[in-house]
Amino acid sequence: MASVNAPTEKASKSKRDPEGARQRILQAALAEFSDKGLGGARVDVIAQRANANKRMLYHYFGNKDELFLAVLEHAYSEIRSAELELNLDNLSPEDGMRKLVAFTFDYFVKAPYFINLLNSENLHRARHLQRSKAILDMHGPVIGLITDLLRRGIAEGVFRADADPVQVFITNASVGYFYFSNIHTLSTIFDRELSCEEELDARRSHVIDVVLGYLRPT
Secondary structure, three states, X not given: OHHHHHHHHHHHHHHHOHHHHHHHHHHHHHHHHHHHHHHHOOHHHHXXXXXXXXXXXXXXXXXXXXXXHHHHHHHHHHHHHHHHOOOHHHOOHHHHHHHHHHHHHHHHHHOHHHHHHHHHHHHOOOOOHXXXXXXXXXXXXXXXHHHHHHHHHHHHOOOOOOOOHHHHHHHHHHHHHHHHHOHHHHHHXXXXXXXXXXXXXXXXXXXXXXXXXXXXXX
16 A cells, blocks of 8 residues: 555655755766766656656656756856855965865865766766856856966966966866876776876876966976
C-alpha cells in the first residue's frame, strides 16, 4: 500500500515546496552528470536520488539536455558568485591577483564535479552552453575584477601594460584545470600522489608564480 501512495505523496510535497523539489533534482542531477557524464547519466537514477519521480523532473526541466544545461549554469553561477565575494578591490593588485589565482585552484580541489562537468560539455562541443541565455552575463563580473586588477597594477607599474583580461582568465583557469582533469594519469606516469596535501600546496604556489610571473613588466 505504501508503494502505491508514494508517488502521490512526493507530488504533494513538491506542490507545497516547488523550489525545494527543483533544487533536490538539480543537486541529484549534478551528482549523476558529474559521475557519469551526459551520455552515461540516467534520468530515472536522478529522480531516485532526488526522491522525486520522472514526471516531476520533466515538469521542472523539460528533458535531459535541458536539465544538463541547468546543472552547468548552476555550477558556473556558484564559482562566479564566490569570486565576487573575494573583495579584491580592497587588496593591492598583486595580492588581489594572487588571491584570485589561489581561489581558482582551491575551488577545483573542493569542487571536483566542476572539472567533470566541463569535460563532459567539451565532449559535446559546448552545444548546451551555446543555448544558455545566462552564461555570458555570468562571466562579465569576473572579467571586470581582472580588468580592475590589471588597470591598478599597470598604474602602479607592477603589471605589464599589454595584459588581456580574458587571456589572464584563461591562463588562470587552465593551469589548474589541466592538473585536476589529468591528475590520475599524471600521478601514475610520474609515480607521485598529486592529490596529497604536499603536492597540492606545491602546485598552488607554482600556479600563482606562473600567472604573476607573466604579469610582471618586461
